[in-house]
Amino acid sequence: MIPARMSRVFFRYPAIVSAFILMPIPAVFRGTPVIGHPIQDQDLEFMFVPGGSFQMGDLWGDGYSEDEKPVHWVDVSAFWIAKTEVTNLQYCDFLNEKGNKIEEGVPWLDLTDENCLIEKKGGKYVPQKGYENHPVVEVTWFGARAYADWIGARLPTEAEWEFAACSGGKPLKFPYGAWITRNQANFVGTGGRDRWKQTSPVAHFDPTALGIFDISGNVWEMCQDWYGNTYYQNTPRENPAGPETGTHRVIRGGSWNYPRHICRVSLRGMHDPLESAEDIGFRVVRDVTDLESFHP
Numbered sequence: 001m002i003p004a005r006m007s008r009v010f011f012r013y014p015a016i017v018s019a020f021i022l023m024p025i026p027a028v029f030r031g032t033p034v035i036g037h038p039i040q041d042q043d044l045e046f047m048f049v050p051g052g053s054f055q056m057g058d059l060w061g062d063g064y065s066e067d068e069k070p071v072h073w074v075d076v077s078a079f080w081i082a083k084t085e086v087t088n089l090q091y092c093d094f095l096n097e098k099g100n101k102i103e104e105g106v107p108w109l110d111l112t113d114e115n116c117l118i119e120k121k122g123g124k125y126v127p128q129k130g131y132e133n134h135p136v137v138e139v140t141w142f143g144a145r146a147y148a149d150w151i152g153a154r155l156p157t158e159a160e161w162e163f164a165a166c167s168g169g170k171p172l173k174f175p176y177g178a179w180i181t182r183n184q185a186n187f188v189g190t191g192g193r194d195r196w197k198q199t200s201p202v203a204h205f206d207p208t209a210l211g212i213f214d215i216s217g218n219v220w221e222m223c224q225d226w227y228g229n230t231y232y233q234n235t236p237r238e239n240p241a242g243p244e245t246g247t248h249r250v251i252r253g254g255s256w257n258y259p260r261h262i263c264r265v266s267l268r269g270m271h272d273p274l275e276s277a278e279d280i281g282f283r284v285v286r287d288v289t290d291l292e293s294f295h296p
């Protein structure tokens with residue numbers, strides 16, 4: 001069954017892929033980056049990520065931490081990824097329907113935090129003026145997961161996140177290549193097109209080759225996996241989904257609060273799922289249905 005919410009969600013196949021949609025896709029297309037489309041107003045829009053194999057981890061040997069090693073091959077099945085981080089306005093739609101529920105003893109959104117960009121006015125959740133299109137922050141992992149459920153989606157695994165961040169598993173250090181500039185992403189400080197000391201509106205910078213925005217910088221993005229610092233030493237090749245248990249969840253991509261080097265696609269962060277922060281948000285992904293699948 002398609003959830004009611006799906007009526008507000010847009011899925012895009014890149015033109016090059018849609019021609020092959022009903023036939024087995026040649027191996028050469030696996031992991032091929034796809035071309036993006038303009039973002040659609042406040043509605044969630046997804047890009048198709050063809051499945052493929054890639055080398056996950058610190059390809060360049062310049063990570064801060066051993067947790068990105070060893071580099072290892074991973075097979076990722078096709079999935080859909082939201083083009084942008086979830087915005088304050090999108091998150092308000094959710095809160096106005098479901099309420100700001102308590103899960104594991106904490107509210108989905110920490111409205112009491114001075115850094116929260118959403119407020120409750122006249123019984124309704126509204127973004128602070130001017131922050132409608134900025135990514136939601138001060139949201140817990142449970143609040144992120146609940147939103148994803150509500151929209152008929154889920155949080156990405158960190159393997160999916162990294163595969164998408166390097167446009168289908170290309171050997172890239174940063175989402176745009178060997179380097180990242182202030183004209184490409186919002187990291188700490190300002191300069192060039194990065195005019196922001198804190199969050200920027202989503203999709204202000206150019207998309208990656210895959211057609212997604214702010215995959216590095218702006219806000220950290222929560223993944224579904226538990227964080228394990230030695231997980232790469234013993235991980236399944238096919239669609240790894242993290243350790244069975246843990247204390248922290250994986251976050252990826254760096255933020256407005258961290259330096260350029262933290263925007264590396266292989267960098268792994270972690271975050272207490274009961275906590276919320278001024279520079280941590282999320283984006284959602286969706287599984288490919290049988291009908292949409294073009295794997296033989």
Ligand SMILES: [Ca+2]
Nearest residue numbers: 187188189196
């Ligand atoms: Ca900045």
Ligand SMILES: [Ca+2]
Nearest residue numbers: 214215217219
């Ligand atoms: Ca981001």
Ligand SMILES: [Ca+2]
Nearest residue numbers: 110113276277
């Ligand atoms: Ca907080």
